[in-house]
Amino acid sequence: MQTTEAAAAIVENKIPILGLALIAALILGKFSKKLNVPKVTAFIFTGILLGPTGLNLMNSHIAHSFHFLSDIAMGLILFNIGGDFDRDLLQKIGWKNFKEVGLAGLFNLLIVFTLTFLAYSQITGDYKLAVIVAAFLSFVALECAPPTTLLVMKEYNANGPLQRSILTYLALATVVALVGTQIIEVILKILNIWPAKEGVTPLMQLGLLVWSLVGSVVLGFILGFFLSYWEQKEKKSSEFLMLVGSTILFGQTLSHFLKTDPLIISTVIGFTVVNSTTSGKEIHKGINEMGLSIYAIFFILAGAHINLREFTPAVLMMAIVYVLSRTFAFYFGSILTGKMIDSFAPKSKYFGLSTLSHAGIALAIVSKIMPIDTPSSNLLVTIIMSSIFVFEILGPLCLKYSLFQSGEVKGAKGDEKNYMKKTSVSVGQLMDNLQENLNIKKEVNEDLKREIKHFIKTDIISVKEKTSILNVQKFVYQHSFPYYPVVDEKSKFLGVIDLTQLMELSQEDENSFITATAITISFPTIHSSSSLEEVVQFFEGHQYHTIPVVHQTSGELLGSINRKDIMQAISDQKTQTIVE
Numbered sequence: 001m002q003t004t005e006a007a008a009a010i011v012e013n014k015i016p017i018l019g020l021a022l023i024a025a026l027i028l029g030k031f032s033k034k035l036n037v038p039k040v041t042a043f044i045f046t047g048i049l050l051g052p053t054g055l056n057l058m059n060s061h062i063a064h065s066f067h068f069l070s071d072i073a074m075g076l077i078l079f080n081i082g083g084d085f086d087r088d089l090l091q092k093i094g095w096k097n098f099k100e101v102g103l104a105g106l107f108n109l110l111i112v113f114t115l116t117f118l119a120y121s122q123i124t125g126d127y128k129l130a131v132i133v134a135a136f137l138s139f140v141a142l143e144c145a146p147p148t149t150l151l152v153m154k155e156y157n158a159n160g161p162l163q164r165s166i167l168t169y170l171a172l173a174t175v176v177a178l179v180g181t182q183i184i185e186v187i188l189k190i191l192n193i194w195p196a197k198e199g200v201t202p203l204m205q206l207g208l209l210v211w212s213l214v215g216s217v218v219l220g221f222i223l224g225f226f227l228s229y230w231e232q233k234e235k236k237s238s239e240f241l242m243l244v245g246s247t248i249l250f251g252q253t254l255s256h257f258l259k260t261d262p263l264i265i266s267t268v269i270g271f272t273v274v275n276s277t278t279s280g281k282e283i284h285k286g287i288n289e290m291g292l293s294i295y296a297i298f299f300i301l302a303g304a305h306i307n308l309r310e311f312t313p314a315v316l317m318m319a320i321v322y323v324l325s326r327t328f329a330f331y332f333g334s335i336l337t338g339k340m341i342d343s344f345a346p347k348s349k350y351f352g353l354s355t356l357s358h359a360g361i362a363l364a365i366v367s368k369i370m371p372i373d374t375p376s377s378n379l380l381v382t383i384i385m386s387s388i389f390v391f392e393i394l395g396p397l398c399l400k401y402s403l404f405q406s407g408e409v410k411g412a413k414g415d416e417k418n419y420m421k422k423t424s425v426s427v428g429q430l431m432d433n434l435q436e437n438l439n440i441k442k443e444v445n446e447d448l449k450r451e452i453k454h455f456i457k458t459d460i461i462s463v464k465e466k467t468s469i470l471n472v473q474k475f476v477y478q479h480s481f482p483y484y485p486v487v488d489e490k491s492k493f494l495g496v497i498d499l500t501q502l503m504e505l506s507q508e509d510e511n512s513f514i515t516a517t518a519i520t521i522s523f524p525t526i527h528s529s530s531s532l533e534e535v536v537q538f539f540e541g542h543q544y545h546t547i548p549v550v551h552q553t554s555g556e557l558l559g560s561i562n563r564k565d566i567m568q569a570i571s572d573q574k575t576q577t578i579v580e
Contacts, residue, residue: 020057047303119321173355194377357391359391462557463487464489469515
């Protein structure tokens with residue numbers, strides 16, 4: 001009975017709030033584009049607004065009750081991180097890249113520890129507390145929010161040396177942060193500074209630590225090979241993607257009972273699947289293309305965990321010190337690395353700013369130490385959570401700035417708008433389509449029946465004229481259309497991509513400065529005001545199967561008309577006439 005009442009309470013009190021949060025996040029995500037702000041920031045701000053810092057509709061208790069959703073999203077994200085490290089990327093990265101980001105990470109760790117220890121020892125007057133907090137924070141600081149960082153790079157389609165260094169750092173920093181904080185936690189428990197379970201000796205503590213790391217890798221490989229084997233048997237990609245999510249969830253369940261680390265397991269699963277099966281890249285792409293929205297719940301809950309109202313002046317000061325120390329360490333640690341390693345110099349100005357985001361693994365680490373009720377652990381939770389508030393707003397913006405300034409965003413440098421757009425549909429057209437599909441459309445006169453607006457397909461995607469040829473090439477490879485329309489900033493139809501020219505220019509060594517305008521050729525169109533007879537006459541006089549439809553005055557691309565649909569309409573009309 002109590003279980004039933006508890007379930008009813010969840011449905012009545014928590015599910016509606018979660019639904020409200022998701023709708024609010026998606027709406028703010030749309031506005032973020034107009035403000036040139038990454039969607040991740042909008043999602044986190046939604047959690048802050050609805051959480052205890054703001055309206056308190058989603059308090060910390062409610063946010064914590066949905067931790068399993070956050071765990072699943074984190075598992076998918078870490079699966080993508082592991083999947084990013086396929087054979088091609090590993091060959092591109094090489095030992096040199098690991099050495100570069102490893103040195104940068106070492107500078108980050110040392111600078112954060114030094115600055116926070118000096119500051120905290122002065123603020124608290126407790127050197128023992130300062131050492132504990134500074135040591136733990138120096139490892140946590142290395143983490144640069146794989147979910148946030150990956151999704152911002154995905155949103156802007158970044159690619160290049162800086163992007164590969166960021167990916168390398170994501171993997172290296174995630175492992176070091178997880179292992180480093182676990183080692184410190186075990187040391188503190190062995191020294192009886194943090195409470196340990198009764199009957200657990202120091203030797204057992206070390207054994208559990210080793211098993212947590214080694215066992216997680218082993219379980220990840222086993223589950224990854226299971227997925228790779230099953231992929232050969234499964235023909236439907238949709239069902240296999242569901243199996244991936246189920247396996248990740250199963251891995252998290254196993255980690256609970258076997259005392260392993262679910263974060264490491266999910267990462268190793270992704271790495272194994274991508275590198276052990278011929279279609280691994282397609283599997284990874286399918287999970288990766290689920291989009292930002294499926295991870296919205298993770299960032300909403302991250303924002304809801306932040307409560308700025310509970311800050312005391314001393315805690316606020318320590319949080320500010322950590323934020324400033326980490327920012328200083330990442331920027332100047334990157335600069336110092338560039339001074340010592342010549343190959344890193346071109347990236348050094350942007351690398352530190354690109355890795356400032358701070359959530360994901362940091363939140364996972366916080367969730368592990370939150371049950372430990374000691375002054376140092378409570379202080380660590382507060383400092384880390386408050387820093388997440390700052391870095392998850394500042395970090396994505398800095399990453400976006402660095403990617404554009406380094407020229408690694410696909411498209412013309414500085415062009416922060418999407419280079420593809422879908423044609424829009426009016427509300428009236430939507431209502432017409434609904435009535436027609438439900439067979440409740442009212443009888444209309446013969447002239448209206450002969451209009452072509454009901455035959456226009458609006459799912460066509462266009463390329464903006466300023467899109468770089470590299471992006472055009474990628475767009476053509478990823479889609480299969482009868483033609484690829486080019487539009488200006490006002491969506492006016494300019495022509496279509498000449499695939500022959502695209503093939504020739506794609507082979508040139510220096511083609512990054514070439515845009516879609518240079519390979520655009522003219523193409524016939526039909527006005528939206530044309531009658532059905534005019535369209536029929538057009539198709540009779542041309543060999544085209546699909547034709548763009550443009551507005552009769554503005555030239556805006558509205559969609560396309562297909563020869564087959566027109567033939568079907570004429571056939572239906574003749575059949576209806578015979579029946580009557």
